[in-house]
Amino acid sequence: MLKVWLDDPLDHKYLIQNMLPHASFKGVPSIHDADIAIMRGTADLPPNYYNQTPLQGVVGNRSQIELFDWVWERSAHCVRVGIGSAAHYLNLKGGGDIIQKVDNHDKDHLMEVEGQPGRKIWVTSRHNSQMLPGSDATELAYVSERNKFMSTMKYTDKLAWRRESSLPQSVYWKDAEVVWYNDIKSLCWQPDFLVGTGANQYQFFAEVLEAIMEKQKCAA
Numbered sequence: 001m002l003k004v005w006l007d008d009p010l011d012h013k014y015l016i017q018n019m020l021p022h023a024s025f026k027g028v029p030s031i032h033d034a035d036i037a038i039m040r041g042t043a044d045l046p047p048n049y050y051n052q053t054p055l056q057g058v059v060g061n062r063s064q065i066e067l068f069d070w071v072w073e074r075s076a077h078c079v080r081v082g083i084g085s086a087a088h089y090l091n092l093k094g095g096g097d098i099i100q101k102v103d104n105h106d107k108d109h110l111m112e113v114e115g116q117p118g119r120k121i122w123v124t125s126r127h128n129s130q131m132l133p134g135s136d137a138t139e140l141a142y143v144s145e146r147n148k149f150m151s152t153m154k155y156t157d158k159l160a161w162r163r164e165s166s167l168p169q170s171v172y173w174k175d176a177e178v179v180w181y182n183d184i185k186s187l188c189w190q191p192d193f194l195v196g197t198g199a200n201q202y203q204f205f206a207e208v209l210e211a212i213m214e215k216q217k218c219a220a
Contacts, residue, residue: 001026002213005034005078007071015193018202025206036209037075039068040193041085044129047100050092058101058128065089079212080186087188088131094181094188095134102130102175111141111177111191113204121200123177123191131190133179140208141178180212187212 001024006015015038016027028034046060047053054060068089072080082090088098113119121141133139179188187208191201 002035003028003033004036004038005031006038007067008040019206031074034078035213036079036081037071038081038083039071039086040083041089043085044127045085045088045098050098052100055101079216081189082186083189084127084192087190088129090186091131091133091179091188094184094186095136097132099130099132101128109143111143113141114139121204122198123201126192130175131188133176136183137179137181139176139179143175143177178208
């Protein structure tokens with residue numbers, strides 16, 4: 001039975017209940033007793049936190065960073081999971097970057113699973129920023145720019161960033177939605193869990209966590 005701590009007690013109950021049909025998890029009240037520490041963020045991170053000049057209309061919320069820092073400092077013993085903007089926070093910790101504004105990125109869409117052709121999961125999304133994984137990240141799920149559900153997405157900021165980068169354009173063909181950093185034991189889960197989140201996303205979430213925990217046990 002995997003012991004899970006979540007930063008919000010109400011979300012704790014809701015998330016655990018929805019994961020239970022797919023795997024064996026139980027909630028614990030103390031982060032110190034947890035195998036997995038989950039933190040969630042609702043608003044985008046402010047661009048000046050990751051050393052970018054804010055684009056027009058991009059503000060972000062700095063207040064949640066204090067909570068993220070608190071969890072980070074107390075969770076070195078377990079697997080860390082960041083959902084929403086907390087995923088962006090962990091992505092930065094892993095050496096990644098943030099694309100601060102992608103128009104129409106705050107709409108529900110299909111997510112494709114890496115290594116499983118044809119498997120697509122409907123996910124809920126309420127963020128405008130996009131994480132750009134670091135070189136040590138393992139990509140687990142993504143949204144393709146060719147995906148018809150994302151055809152209205154505008155990549156204004158992304159294309160501007162690309163011109164400043166020496167990395168090949170092929171790196172940006174897919175937008176990462178779920179990535180894993182093994183060195184810091186951190187899972188970055190960009191999609192949100194909201195009213196309307198389908199069972200398929202909970203099932204995939206549970207699958208990923210179980211696989212990660214099994215690998216951690218084997219590596220111990």
